[in-house]
Amino acid sequence: MRARDNLKCTRKQPIRGLRAQRARASATSSFITSMRMPTVKFQHGDTVMGRWPGSSLYYEVKVLNFDSKSQLYTVIYKDGTELELKEQDIMNAVSFQGRLRSRSRSRSPGRRRSRSRSPARTTRRSSSRTSTVTTESATTRREPRIKEVLEVRLTPMKTIPTDNNNKPEHREETSAAANKVSQTPVSKSEVEPEKVQNRYNLRRRKDDSDVKPAEPKEAEVEEAPPVAPAPAPTTLDFGGKIGAYFWLLFLPAWVLYVLLQVNQADPSLTNPPALPALDSFWDAQAFGIVVLWMWFQAVLYILPVGKLSEGMPLRSGERLKYRTNGFFAVTVSAAAVAAGVHQGVDFTYIHSHFLQLAAAALLISLLLSLYLFVRSCSLSPEQLALGGNSGNILYDFFKGRELNPRIKSFDLKFFCEMRPGLIGWCVINLGMALTEMKLQRLQAPSPAMLLVNAFQLLYVVDGLWNEEAILTTMDLMHDGFGFMLAFGDLVWVPFTYSLQAYYLVVHPNALSPVAVALIVTVKLLGFYIFRKSNFEKNAFRRNPADPRLSHLKSIPTATGKSLLVSGWWGVVRHPNYLGDLIMALAWSLPCGFSHLLPWYYMLLYYDIILSSGFSHLLPWYYMIYFIILLVHRDSRDMSECRRKYGSAWDQYCRTVPYRIIPRVY
Ligand SMILES: NC(=O)c1ccc[n+]([C@@H]2O[C@H](COP(=O)([O-])OP(=O)(O)OC[C@H]3O[C@@H](n4cnc5c(N)ncnc54)[C@H](OP(=O)(O)O)[C@@H]3O)[C@@H](O)[C@H]2O)c1
Numbered sequence: 144m145r146a147r148d149n150l151k152c153t154r155k156q157p158i159r160g161l162r163a164q165r166a167r168a169s170a171t172s173s174f175i176t177s178m179r180m181p182t183v184k185f186q187h188g189d190t191v192m193g194r195w196p197g198s199s200l201y202y203e204v205k206v207l208n209f210d211s212k213s214q215l216y217t218v219i220y221k222d223g224t225e226l227e228l229k230e231q232d233i234m235n236a237v238s239f240q241g242r243l244r245s246r247s248r249s250r251s252p253g254r255r256r257s258r259s260r261s262p263a264r265t266t267r268r269s270s271s272r273t274s275t276v277t278t279e280s281a282t283t284r285r286e287p288r289i290k291e292v293l294e295v296r297l298t299p300m301k302t303i304p305t306d307n308n309n310k311p312e313h314r315e316e317t318s319a320a321a322n323k324v325s326q327t328p329v330s331k332s333e334v335e336p337e338k339v340q341n342r343y344n345l346r347r348r349k350d351d352s353d354v355k356p357a358e359p360k361e362a363e364v365e366e367a368p369p370v371a372p373a374p375a376p377t378t379l380d381f382g383g384k385i386g387a388y389f390w391l392l393f394l395p396a397w398v399l400y401v402l403l404q405v406n407q408a409d410p411s412l413t414n415p416p417a418l419p420a421l422d423s424f425w426d427a428q429a430f431g432i433v434v435l436w437m438w439f440q441a442v443l444y445i446l447p448v449g450k451l452s453e454g455m456p457l458r459s460g461e462r463l464k465y466r467t468n469g470f471f472a473v474t475v476s477a478a479a480v481a482a483g484v485h486q487g488v489d490f491t492y493i494h495s496h497f498l499q500l501a502a503a504a505l506l507i508s509l510l511l512s513l514y515l516f517v518r519s520c521s522l523s524p525e526q527l528a529l530g531g532n533s534g535n536i537l538y539d540f541f542k543g544r545e546l547n548p549r550i551k552s553f554d555l556k557f558f559c560e561m562r563p564g565l566i567g568w569c570v571i572n573l574g575m576a577l578t579e580m581k582l583q584r585l586q587a588p589s590p591a592m593l594l595v596n597a598f599q600l601l602y603v604v605d606g607l608w609n610e611e612a613i614l615t616t617m618d619l620m621h622d623g624f625g626f627m628l629a630f631g632d633l634v635w636v637p638f639t640y641s642l643q644a645y646y647l648v649v650h651p652n653a654l655s656p657v658a659v660a661l662i663v664t665v666k667l668l669g670f671y672i673f674r675k676s677n678f679e680k681n682a683f684r685r686n687p688a689d690p691r692l693s694h695l696k697s698i699p700t701a702t703g704k705s706l707l708v709s710g711w712w713g714v715v716r717h718p719n720y721l722g723d724l725i726m727a728l729a730w731s732l733p734c735g736f737s738h739l740l741p742w743y744y745m746l747l748y749y750d751i752i753l754s755s756g757f758s759h760l761l762p763w764y765y766m767i768y769f770i771i772l773l774v775h776r777d778s779r780d781m782s783e784c785r786r787k788y789g790s791a792w793d794q795y796c797r798t799v800p801y802r803i804i805p806r807v808y
């Protein structure tokens with residue numbers, strides 16, 4: 144009944160439109176008769192559009208079978224995945240195209256002009272797109288808030304990993320992976336879809352080892368398929384609406400509090416700062432400096448120097464271009480700062496006006512977020528990020544609505560994430576080093592200060608050198624640009640990531656040569672893991688056939704994208720977070736760790752809390768925050784990937800059971 148031969152040849156055939164569908168329907172009429180089925184809407188061999196469980200994505204599938212008992216159709220996706228779908232999750236290819244056309248006509252006049260309406264054109268377009276075609280489901284369109292519930296029968300299946308040349312993985316390794324699966328069960332929450340009630344019955348074709356995972360080709364992507372509007376999210380991140388209100392108030396207040404705290408002669412947490420008069424936060428000169436700095440970075444960003452890189456395909460299939468001249472920007476900025484130091488510009492101003500500079504950056508991020516929110520109100524749903532259009536004003540303001548806000552070709556999210564805050568952080572660190580020299584009467588910064596400066600400078604310069612890699616990160620691909628990122632990029636990063644340097648200004652910490660060597664080793668280890676793993680993922684996403692990755696194995700997913708299951712991404716699911724965390728450790732170690740002891744005593748003797756050196760927690764602040772951030776980010780990413788990749792993601796989770804730290808977490 145599976146008629147695999149028939150499938151093999153039809154898999155290569157494009158949809159030929161209504162006429163071809165009818166012809167196939169009549170050719171299969173004997174098949175239907177022999178099955179004595181009640182009238183069924185789709186016939187064996189039909190090429191139709193099938194909804195991927197738990198998502199609003201539709202893919203081209205072939206109908207294999209209809210089970211009159213369960214009223215489910217067995218369909219096969221292009222990567223060989225077989226699924227059983229309900230009739231309502233299947234659409235005739237022609238009416239699917241028609242629906243997309245009529246929607247895009249009504250929603251996007253620009254798009255309408257650029258498209259041919261001839262049926263021939265329609266058919267060619269749909270057939271040429273071997274990757275994904277995205278749309279919202281009829282249900283979500285009519286009832287955007289309805290929780291997506293798909294009753295799809297899925298059975299966990301073994302996906303045979305292929306190496307990067309799409310050869311099947313060696314048999315022994317496959318069975319080893321299978322053994323591993325049974326030894327290390329994945330937690331229920333990781334495997335079970337959160338928003339979808341699924342019964343599993345997902346199979347792969349036995350002959351799928353030669354199936355090349357279909358990566359979108361340049362030409363296909365540029366054909367700009369119809370865009371799926373962002374459906375209202377069913378679950379809200381960051382504690383939902385109440386969480387968003389809380390974070391909106393808490394985050395700015397927390398930054399100002401920490402800065403007031405660190406500014407005190409005794410910055411111990413048991414010595415809370417008195418709330419200063421409101422006008423002490425404002426300094427016109429500090430505000431002017433921040434504006435000037437942002438202006439300077441914006442000018443460097445728009446200069447036609449450096450590469451124009453392509454972002455990942457958007458839901459529309461379109462790829463935005465980004466000027467990735469970050470290394471140029473940091474080099475020119477360093478030259479400008481060096482010239483300033485040489486000319487006697489007083490960089491200790493940064494230390495003495497830290498609070499006012501942070502308040503100015505906060506004001507700018509607030510104004511920017513308001514601008515972003517207002518402009519997002521006039522956008523069509525296609526331009527919104529998934530997850531940022533809950534309908535609740537404050538939540539959406541916090542999370543960010545527009546995916547890629549741009550003024551002409553000036554990409555606001557990309558600019559803010561990579562330039563003023565990141566480069567500003569290094570300038571702040573330099574200001575702290577110069578202040579340390581001044582206050583401690585040193586000829587040169589202390590070794591601890593040098594290490595912190597050098598490590599963090601390396602992190603920033605590396606990020607800017609590999610600026611293109613940011614285009615495959617969560618923020619750039621999925622998150623809207625709103626208060627969270629604007630504040631994070633412009634205030635949080637420069638003013639809290641520099642706390643170690645701030646701390647060292649008045650808390651010198653002598654380091655022995657052995658300690659220096661050990662700390663440098665920790666940093667280099669972290670950096671190696673971070674760089675290598677980010678390189679692997681970025682290169683793979685850009686070109687899965689990259690010869691430098693030919694030794695790596697991957698598993699296909701129904702979206703056409705594959706998942707790496709060996710190399711760094713076969714060790715843990717977020718090796719880049721692991722490297723980042725090890726580096727974070729190396730940034731705090733120069734400030735000393737014996738001060739952490741009060742925490743240990745604190746657990747034993749409560750009264751020590753009040754007299755302990757809480758101030759010494761400040762240099763560990765980044766490490767603590769970073770663990771929380773990455774654990775939360777990891778779980779956000781897991782849900783997103785589960786939604787996108789369905790059972791292929793489960794397969795990945797079974798093969799790579801640990802998230803960030805091997806054998807621990
Ligand atoms: N210093 C900081 O404050 C800070 C904060 C956060 C993050 N970071 C760093 O920023 C970098 C980017 O982090 P990120 O959170 O955006 O996440 P990321 O790990 O760079 O990206 C996650 C994405 O990678 C893809 N992916 C996941 N598993 C894969 C696999 N096995 N094979 C191929 N692709 C896979 C998925 O996207 P697709 O499948 O859709 O491509 C997933 O959504 C990291 O190095 C992180 O350490 C730094």
Ligand SMILES: CC(C)CCC[C@@H](C)[C@H]1CC[C@H]2C3=C(CC[C@]12C)[C@@]1(C)CC[C@H](O)C(C)(C)[C@@H]1CC3
Pocket residue numbers: 394560561565602603605606607613616618627628630631632635636
């Ligand atoms: C609590 C909130 C305010 C959290 C805000 C989160 C942001 C500050 C981070 C989210 C993604 C981060 C990120 C970098 C900096 C911090 C974030 C913007 C990054 C630019 C740092 C340099 C790295 O090399 C990087 C490019 C990989 C990295 C990308 C992600």
